[in-house]
Amino acid sequence: MVAVLALCLCLTRAAEAGYKIEIDKSVNRLTLFKDNSIVKVVPVATGKKPSLTPEGKFSIAVKIVNPYYGKLKIPGGSPRNPLGYRWLGLSLGGGGQYGIHGTNNPSSIGKYASAGCIRMQNKDVSWLFDTVPVGTPVEIHSSKKMKNITPQEKAPAFHIAPGLPEDIKTALRNGMIIPP
16 A cells, blocks of 8 residues: 555656656657756667667656666676666666666767667766656657658647757757657
């Protein structure tokens, strides 16, 4: 009963926060939205093969500081740890199988390099970790159709948040990035 109440509380906080994470595998990009406004767009690494990073709608199930890397028995906080310093586990697999995490290999970011997880620069995943609550929705997809959007499809109702880099604002205006 306590676990059910804790889960309900986390989901309520996530809904109240208004955040959504979208990961586009076709361009290795993570976009964080708050109330349908883009907050931040960052490069990520996804699976070496498209099938390795699952697509679908999930949520953040667990957040861990200095995660332990069991495959090679590397303690959390070690510079050798390929998970970096933060883990946001996805609801798929109970939060321990697939996640959004840091890296000890920053040159892999922006590439197809992982075993299925979503890798981020450590500074970016630390910021995301501190920003979103457990229960935050996560959508992972491959949206290669973005370059062929008609002008009618380029007019979704959304607001471009202040402070975004100009190249991201231009991509939004030209339909290269689709808001939720």
